């Protein structure tokens with residue numbers, strides 16, 4: 001058995017790890033789908049459970065030696081059922097996209113009609129977007145959001161009646177308002193469709209009661225475990241009482257779709273870490289945490305607008321917001337993302353509803369508060385951060401994205417070289433670092 005440390009066996013990877021740790025520690029993480037797990041969750045992730053094979057489900061495995069793996073998985077399942085108020089939970093999906101793929105396997109045949117929120121309007125790839133398996137193998141129709149940022153329910157109803165999809169998705173990656181679970185359930189029920197709520201982004205908010213739960217309305221709920229839920233990278237598929245009423249075999253169909261339908265052996269170290277994260281999410285402090293995520297998001301949104309930035313839907317109900325950069329120019333997201341990164345603020349460029357540019361050069365950026373809130377930052381810090389974001393974006397105003405591909409490449413290279421030397425961005429970077437040091441992550 002090799003008992004050397006990583007530093008001894010692979011100093012290059014150790015270096016990369018240490019640099020990433022410093023980057024996380026000294027920068028502001030504002031990608032809304034990211035978070036920082038606790039040391040306890042990290043301990044479960046980096047544990048001996050990574051050594052085991054356990055194809056199958058607790059008490060029904062294809063391999064021996066699964067007594068303690070079963071214990072961990074059963075704890076994860078029971079905790080998920082209780083926290084999300086559902087009849088059945090499968091904690092084995094490797095991540096959010098495979099979880100959603102398993103839902104298709106359980107419910108649909110290739111070529112069936114399905115419906116979900118359009119990707120440029122905030123929806124996820126796996127809800128029927130043309131470049132994903134969900135759009136390639138299924139006949140996907142997509143509903144949109146209105147210019148005010150809310151889902152266009154009339155369109156959703158019309159499309160459902162016209163195409164009678166087998167499966168309807170509600171849930172998104174960049175939607176700033178509360179999801180209309182009840183209304184979409186009425187549409188799904190009226191056409192006999194299954195309603196799957198993908199709560200990947202808002203799972204933690206639902207547990208804390210700061211976003212309504214879909215458990216009474218949807219048949220199936222999927223979620224990643226690594227976003228507001230603050231667990232390891234993984235996912236769960238849950239079946240509600242309503243789902244079992246529609247189809248008593250639904251839980252079995254989901255389990256068979258995950259294994260053997262899509263996956264092989266589960267990642268048992270992840271399962272243990274999901275169980276640990278769910279235990280944390282059941283504590284009163286987690287409720288306070290999730291409440292603070294939303295308070296911080298609202299404070300940040302207000303202050304960004306006070307600093308002259310335009311937000312999609314003029315604000316947020318949840319943990320994220322979309323800055324509409326079309327007042328500067330269409331396709332400006334890339335400039336804002338890179339300038340903010342130079343200033344020590346990590347976010348992602350994102351399409352805005354009815355984006356006049358393309359998903360490669362979208363016109364917005366997406367900002368979120370879950371990771372900052374984990375550090376203990378509150379409204380006061382959000383005010384300061386909003387000022388930095390507005391100031392950093394100001395530094396990009398002179399750059400306009402050329403239509404011509406070659407010219408575009410040249411301008412982006414010039415821009416990237418110039419922002420490295422930009423004194424205003426360097427100044428913000430120093431202040432960001434100072435703030436981060438007051439809210440340490442893994443350092444004691």
Ligand SMILES: Cc1ncc(COP(=O)(O)O)c(C=O)c1O
Pocket residue numbers: 033095096097098100124126171172173198199200201224234
């Ligand atoms: C709503 C939604 N569903 C599913 C996923 C997919 O999760 P993963 O990236 O783990 O495959 C995401 C990820 O961003 C998401 O936002």
